[in-house]
Amino acid sequence: MFTKILDDTLVKNLVADAVTAPSMHNAQPWRFRYARHSRTFTLSTDPDRAIPQADPTTRGMHLGCGAALLNLRVAAAHAGHRTWTTLLPDPHTPALLATVRLDDPHGHTDEALPDLHQAIRERHTSRFPFTERQIPDTVRTALTEAAAREGAQLSFLTDSHRETVLDLIKHAEGYNRMDDARDAEQRGWTRDTGTGPSADDGIPAYAFGPRKRAGSTPVRDFAGRHTVPDRDYADFEKNPQLASLSTAGDEPADWLRAGQALERVLLVATSEGVSASFATQPVEWPDLRWILRDPVSGSGYVHMLLRLGYGPRGPRTPRRPVDEVLTITA
Structure with missing residues (x-):
């Protein structure tokens, strides 16, 4: 009953x-x-x-x-x-x-x-600068356990691996900018909220965040090749805290598990006062995605790179x- x-x-x-x-x-x-x-x-x-x-x-x-x-x-x-x-x-x-x-x-x-x-x-994606404050081990453990409960692995990047990943993100960002079709596709999902009717999908310009002036933090710039008038510049973290989300397999069921794990991690992070954004650029290129694998275990398929830290949660985006x-x- x-x-x-x-x-x-x-x-x-x-x-x-x-x-x-x-x-x-x-x-x-x-x-x-x-x-x-x-x-x-x-x-x-x-x-x-x-x-x-x-x-x-x-x-x-x-x-x-x-x-x-x-x-x-x-x-x-x-x-x-x-x-x-x-x-x-x-x-x-x-x-x-x-x-x-x-x-x-x-x-x-x-x-x-x-x-x-x-x-x-x-929970909102934040493309704004975070502080250099480190996430405590207890919170890192809670985030790792959240991913594990959905059948995925969350791994915080070590210093040496992080530098490799940051280089891969830069390469991927360059690939995207040189790819006319990808640039046009991304442009089709961005919204200039200063003109025309409001949309209920895509990335509005107010959610782009500031342009990076300094720092090694990977933040996807949805402006792409274009210029957003009156957009601010800001200094981002020198030592961003990055984590990779992976699963043992790479089939549709694994992708769904990874998506559930991703959201569970984000909800736990939000509950703990931790903000997050994504660095998806190298995951979108097969040759770069393979190199994202953990250098110690060498196993697992990376589905997402997360930037985590303390700072603004970011604005609400349309639904x-x-x-x-x-x-x-x-």
């Missing part, structure tokens, strides 16, 4: 929490469907929101959808519902990424998830209305 009320208003609220997840270029490449009779959500990709130049394998799309899936699980747990999640339930329908059944007798209860709910709306991404059926 179901003990929790689950009406359409709550269903929409759960999805509203889910779609606050980060996604590549804030493309928000997800579709949700909820079946009342089975109390089941399905999560699928939205092919119209693919980013074929920078993400030809759709790995990045899967990461974003995985992050939204984690948020859905957190929101459901906070509302008092057990969840039973199945990844890639139909091998003949690759666009169908996951099903989440609520209050199934076999449903899983993760005691830590409800406590992350408040961080869902507080598509729930009614555009959710279908409710009988």
Whole structure:
């Protein structure tokens, strides 16, 4: 017997929490469907929101959808519902990424998830300078454990490895700037909020952050080859704190696990007062991505590089209305 009320208003609220997840270029490449009779959500990709130049394998799309899936699980747990999640339930329908059944007798209860709910709306990507304050070992351990609970590994980069990774990021940034198709694609997902109607997706200019004047911090510049009027310059960290997120495999199910792990790490970081941004440039180039592997273990596939530290959380970026991404059926 179901003990929790689950009406359409709550269903929409759960999805509203889910779609606050980060996604590549804030493309928000997800579709949700909820079946009342089975109390089941399905999560699928939205092919119209693919980013074929920078993400030809759709790995990045899967990461974003995985992050939204984690948020859905957190929101459901906070509302008092057990969840039973199945990844890639139909091998003949690759666009169908996951099903989440609520209050199934076999449903899983993760005691830590409800406590992350408040961080869902507080988490924002920050492309602003952080301080040089070091993240305590206790917090690093909490972030590492958060990734492990979703089947991924978070590794803070050692000094020597960090320098190698910083060089790779610079190379990748150069590759992107020289690639006309990628530059045009990125430009298509940036929004000049000073002119025209506001958009509900993409990266608005106010979220670009300042241009880097000094420091070795890797911050993706969404202005690309273009100039944003009146944009400030700022000094970034000299010793950025970077971490890589990886999984043992590199298949769609691994990408979804990595996306869930990424969002869980970000929510724990937000709860601990730690801000974050992404350095995805070398992950988008196969020859550079391979070199990102941990030099000690030499194993695992890197899906994301995270810059973590203490500083502004960054501004809220737009989201598509729930009614555009959710279908409710009988």
